Amino acid sequence: MFMSINKSTLTETDIITKFILPAVKDAGWDDMTQIRQEVKLRDGKVIVRGKVAARKKVKSADIVLYHKPNMPLAVIEAKANKHEVGKGMQQGLDYAKLLDVPFVFASNGDGFIFHDKTNPNQLETEIRLEDFPTPLQLRDKYCQWKGYKQSQLSVLEQDYYDDGSGKSPRYYQMQAVNKTLEAISAGQDRILLVMATGTGKTYTAFQIIWRLWKAKAKKRILFLADRNVLVDQTRINDFQPFGTAMTKVEKRNVDPAYEVHLALYQALTGPEESQKAYKQVDPNFFDLIIIDECHRGSAADDSAWREILEYFGSATQVGLTATPKETDEVSNTDYFGDPVYTYSLKEGIEDGFLAPYKVVRVDIDIDLQGWRPQKDQKDKHGETIEDRIYNQNDFDRTMVIDERTELVARTITNYLKRTDPMAKTIVFCNDIDHAERMRRALVNLNPEQVAKNDKYVMKITGDDEIGKAQLDYFIDPKKAYPVIATTSELMTTGVDAKTCKLVVLDQNIQSMTKFKQIIGRGTRIDDKYNKLWFTILDFKKATELFADERFDGIPEKVKVAKPEDINNGKDNLDDDEDDQTGIDSPFDGEESGDVNKPTPTYGGDTSSIPDDSGTPIDDAPSVRKFHVNGVPVTVIAERVQYYDTDGKLVTESFKDYTRKTLVKQFATLDDFTKKWNATDRKQAIIDELESLGVLWEVLEQEVGKELDPFDLICHVVYDQPALTRKERAENVKKRNYFTKYSETAQEVLNSLLDKYADEGVLEIENKNILKVAPFTNIGRPIEIVKKGFGKPADYEQAISELEAEIYRSA
Known part of the structure; x- marks a missing residue:
């Protein structure tokens, strides 16, 4: 049934085509509806450092077998025949976990190792190619494993x-x-x-x-x-x-x-x-x-x-x-x-379906040190200011300082100017009044942008029909305007702003529920519009909630009282929800902590929903708010943190990230150089390192030199002195290495070495390199290979030897 071929010479793809698929189809599996090849289950995590982001490369499941499209049954992982028959099992088990299936098959073309979770007494057995199970056999075992009833x-x-x-x-x-x-x-x-x-x-x-x-x-x-x-x-x-x-x-x-x-x-x-x-x-x-x-x-x-x-x-x-x-x-x-x-969010980021974030934490002096009015000082409206120390929790709730608002707006503006002035931005403020003042400050700081389009900055809150009318335009990736939306509660949840690249937090947030929802405004990825990550600009220490174990897990169930016991006169406000929203939030008692509610609540962000007459419900209960200006305000600290592999925020350079990542793979310099020199084509190992999140462009920027990937790793990870590509090329030429080749071959290899010095090792391995100058002056690719090297295999051998010479000092 299976053809007689020297399997050791076959690639993994050949093994699948010539042995695995015929065995599966002979067992009765329908090629059109039940067999899917190269099934990509993850998108590849996005790694961000500086202003650059790249996706890790992810592998696809070789074959997934389905009873129906909604019911996957098994994963098959193939390897070349030079590997042991069960080599792909661990990889297959990872895919099976994602798909929630009990069957995994690993094969090198000789047979299958069959992992069967429905048979706990013998999880793995070896079966012949001819004995692959039928669709009905796996479907029945699957339903039994799941405990499905016929009904x-x-x-x-x-x-x-x-x-x-x-x-x-x-x-x-x-x-x-x-x-x-x-x-x-x-x-x-x-x-x-x-x-x-x-x-x-x-x-x-x-x-x-x-x-x-x-x-x-x-x-x-x-x-x-x-x-x-x-x-x-x-x-x-x-x-x-x-x-x-x-x-x-x-x-x-x-x-x-x-x-x-x-x-x-x-x-x-x-x-x-x-x-x-x-x-x-x-x-x-x-x-x-x-x-x-x-x-x-x-x-x-x-x-x-x-x-x-x-x-x-x-x-x-x-x-x-x-x-x-x-x-x-x-x-x-x-x-x-x-x-x-x-x-969870962590799973979504690790899989590459959700955008990771960079946090820029900005500390303002009066927020941390507090501000106290002079004796009998009056505010802008002639009100005598209560004499006490006002701090971060008070600002824009009970105390408004114009200079603080302007400083926040200026920091936002400067960030956008440095990065992308047209990046969709949501500024979360404490209330609608704060959102209006922030809108005004941003307009005054961006006159050129506002002159181009007066909707560059818009207040989008529940009380403003004009602003609410712009919400659809803000979330539409095809619409450039509005760019900046100032808001309080309307956009905290349910707003599908795929291309939002900047989330600004100038709101006091203690509620984990609200914090998760706000962060969710930036987590969508949109490859078409190059939205792979987003920045959180935090003025109120809100991002400290990332360190809370409740951030990316299911909260522990703490409700123990019976419903009739809940509002019997005691204050039941949980710390998680103590967001001071009872002061001036548009949320009703359900979010505000108004635990002694005399009437039923109608839940949610009422500022966002008009009543039947179309009249928006009021933003919040009135609260006494002082308003002053003439207060000197400065930024005293700013730090940048990144989403790390374990879901935590870290403050590190990309050099630190690369060092930490590579040491896990290659503990010593010797381990790395052996791997590098043993790899026939350097493209393979460069791709492997990219799949781990090593971004060469960012690394070069931090090192400040144009180095070969090999030298970048040696220098950054193992503290070795770095040789430039030109220095490596000159070392090869000094050794008179080319003299063993014919004149034509020497000309080709010298030109390849120059290409390496200018553009790197991947240029040498480019299959089309012989089609461009200066090689076109020698002849067509087939003529160059024949005249200079003899056979294509000899040319490939010469390329491998050239690479070995380039890295000989390693």
Whole structure:
């Protein structure tokens, strides 16, 4: 069945084509629908240093076998025959973990090592090529391993929506969908999905609904959100395939003629009985409810928005959030249960699906040292200022100092001028008043940009219809303006600003929930618009929250009281939520710490949502605020930190990063030089180092010399004196190394050496190098090789010897 070939001469690709695929197909696997080759599961982590970023190169799974597109079963990893048959097993197990499959096959063309998690008594066995299992065998073992019942399969085997574009769910989206459907088909009716901002929660929700709807397991679906922008983005984008079966609930009218309903909480309920539109239909009308951003309004037991979920209590309810809330008084897991799946920001950055960040921390003197008014000093409005020391927590809340506002605005402006004046920027301020003053300061500091377009800086807050109207333009990558948006709460969550490159924090933030949401404004990647990373400019020490263990994990469940015990007169405000938002935040009591609420809350950022008449709800309760000027203000410290491999912030140069990374691979200089000299083509090892995040351009900038990659590593990592390329080339020429070659060969090798001196070792290995000057003066490539070296293999040998001479001193 399998051809007689000298396998030792074959490449990995040959092994797959001539041995592995024939064995799989002979076992009955359909080449068109069940076999996928080169399956890329990760995008490659983005490494940032200075102003430069590059992706690590990632490998693809050689082959993934599927029962159906939504049900992967096995991974096959191949190696060339010179390797042992099980060489690829560990790599295959890594892919299998991402895909949540129990079967891994490793092969070098002689047979397979079969890793079978369904057989714990003998996890790995060796099988012949002829004995590869059939699709039915693996599918049955898979269903048994998962514990599926026959009644679940109509849902679990329902296909994803496919628009024909080739887009399919990423591995973590597939896991989130599959685990949700597993839970629903097994009878679970309260489900929580935790996925970091920017990882496609809405697309995941769409695929969940689509498969349940198409399988006829759920017939009437409600998608709930608390912001108009979330509903509209969902309807226009991810949910578009539902077409005429879908409607948006408006004017408090629930139309039973539709199957998929998208609604704001505010459109379904209100404080008056006449506003409770959800009661227009029976409690069993909806059989599936998806709650977007469920950490907000409906998380609290006494929220009036919870009454919607309780009314449709017989429906399966799925909560989506990036930031599950766990405080003394509010618990997502108390209502939904533990998450069926979690995909964190750290995982997203490590996989290359989310943008890493650089933090620029700016410390202002009066923030750290405080400011005290003179005796009986009056502010700009003639108010006598309370005599005390005002510090960072007071500024722009109870004390406004014009010079501080201007200094922050000037720092933002200078950063943009140094980097990219057209980089989309969100400035988070303490309240709407602060956002307006920041807008004004930025306008005055950017007259040239504002002259080009007066929407260069816009205040986008809940009270400003003109500003809110610009939100869609701000988040549209195709629209240049607005560039800078000043805001308070409106843009903290749910705003899909893919190309946002600068997030400015001039807001007091102690709430981990809010901090995660704000950071999420920058974590989306958009390769088309060269958005691979973003900067956080922090004036309020907010980024100290990165060091909190709760930042990238599931918060510990701390809610222990019964709902009826919660607001019985004691202050239940959890430290995590003590954001002082009760002073002047547009959030209602659910976020503000107003724990003794006399009436039900209607949750969320009310500043962003007008009432039925279109009138925005007030920004915040009034608070006494002093306003002064004439105070000298300066920046006393500034430091830059980067996202590190373990998810922590580090302050290091790229030389430090390279040294730390390389020492893990090559403990000594001898280890590195042996690897370098043993590699036939230096391109291979250069690519390998790039895949580890070594950015040659950045390294050259820090070292300040144009060095060969080899010398860069020797110099930076192992503290060796660096030779320039020209010095290495001259050393080769001094040794009269070329005299053993013919005159034509000497001319070619001398020219290659000059190319190396000018452009580096990769130029020597360029297959097309003989097609350009000065080689074209000698003849065509085939003529050069024949005349100077004899056979192509002899030319390749000469190139290897030339490289060995270049690095002989190593």
